Amino acid sequence: MAETNEGRTTPAQRPLSPHLQIYRPQLTSITSILTRITGNALIVASLMIVWWLFAAATSDAYFAVADAVMTSWFGTLVLTLSLWAVWYHYLAGLRHLVWDSGRGLDLPTAEKMGWGCIIGSVVLTIITLLLV
Amino acid sequence: MRYITPLKNAQNKGAAGSGTEHHWSMIVSSVGLALIVPVFLVAFGRALGGDRAEVLSVFSNPFMAVLTALVIFFGLRHFASGAQTMIEDYSQGGTRQGLIIAVTILSYGLIAVGLFALARIAL
Numbered sequence: 001m002a003e004t005n006e007g008r009t010t011p012a013q014r015p016l017s018p019h020l021q022i023y024r025p026q027l028t029s030i031t032s033i034l035t036r037i038t039g040n041a042l043i044v045a046s047l048m049i050v051w052w053l054f055a056a057a058t059s060d061a062y063f064a065v066a067d068a069v070m071t072s073w074f075g076t077l078v079l080t081l082s083l084w085a086v087w088y089h090y091l092a093g094l095r096h097l098v099w100d101s102g103r104g105l106d107l108p109t110a111e112k113m114g115w116g117c118i119i120g121s122v123v124l125t126i127i128t129l130l131l132v
Numbered sequence: 133m134r135y136i137t138p139l140k141n142a143q144n145k146g147a148a149g150s151g152t153e154h155h156w157s158m159i160v161s162s163v164g165l166a167l168i169v170p171v172f173l174v175a176f177g178r179a180l181g182g183d184r185a186e187v188l189s190v191f192s193n194p195f196m197a198v199l200t201a202l203v204i205f206f207g208l209r210h211f212a213s214g215a216q217t218m219i220e221d222y223s224q225g226g227t228r229q230g231l232i233i234a235v236t237i238l239s240y241g242l243i244a245v246g247l248f249a250l251a252r253i254a255l
Contacts, residue, residue, distance in 0.1 A: 039214050043238075046208060049176065050246040053200075056187045057252040063184040071181055079180075083173065090169065093162045100159060132177025 028107070031114040035092040038085035045082035048075070083128055088121035154213060161210040165203070172203045188253055197254035204246035212239035 023029075048070060055066035069075050095113045098104045104113060145151050179190040190196055212235050219231045 036214075036218055039211070040218060043211055043215075046204075046211065046242060050204065050242050050249070052180075053191065053253070054245050054249040056184055056191070057249040060184055063187070067181075067184075083177075086169065086173065090166065094166065097159065097162065128173055128177065131174050132180075 027111050027114045031092065031117055034117075035089060035096075038089040038092070042082060042085055042089065045079060045085075048078065080125075080129070084121055084125040087124040087128070088117060091117040091120045091124075154217070158210065158213055158217075161206050161213070165206055165210060168199060168202055169207070172199055175199070191250060191253045194254070197250055201247055201250055204250075205243050208239040208243050208246075212236055 052066045052070050055062040070079065095104070095117060098113070104110060148154060175190070175196060179187055182190070191200060215235045216232050219228055219235065223231060
């Protein structure tokens with residue numbers, strides 16, 4: 001230890017980790033944060049789908065209500081965004097499996113996989129929308 | 133009296149107290165979900181928008197009923213484990229405990245409703 005706090009009245013000036021307000025966004029950090037946001041946001045679509053299934057199992061009148069919500073412009077918007085979210089989370093999850101195996105941790109590979117998640121999720125969302 | 137040394141007690145458990153169990157369960161559930169979610173997305177997308185009789189006939193198909201049950205159960209358990217990681221990153225103490233309990237209840241509650249609905253439709 002070159003420096004100690006011994007005999008000082010003020011703490012040693014050490015570098016702080018970057019504060020969020022001055023943190024320069026990078027592809028790697030943004031794609032990582034998006035993994036968390038998409039994964040957690042999918043609870044909204046999960047609630048809607050389970051509710052819709054429950055309504056279908058219950059009665060014609062209840063199903064009519066759930067179906068109207070799910071197929072309304074708002075329901076369609078939420079479900080379409082959720083479709084992108086699930087594909088993004090899917091690809092980002094595969095990226096984590098690659099990382100967990102100890103591969104792809106260098107910056108160029110990590111950034112390539114980041115673009116792969118962003119572009120791939122949009123492409124897969126469009127393909128799914130064409131299939132349904 | 134316990135004949136185990138404090139070091140032995142702590143080894144391989146880490147700060148979480150349960151070692152890598154939580155992380156490993158996320159890996160296992162993610163691989164399982166990766167196999168079934170794409171099929172579910174297309175099947176659900178095709179069923180959505182149909183009238184009630186059509187929806188009931190789609191989900192009473194044994195393959196669809198089993199697939200949907202697996203997606204609901206493992207999807208929501210995977211969600212709860214992931215949400216717990218987020219909660220542990222951003223909150224402390226009682227707030228953390230309360231949020232983890234809430235997320236656990238939400239996930240099992242939703243699983244129960246989903247499986248009940250599927251049972252009523254398919255059986």
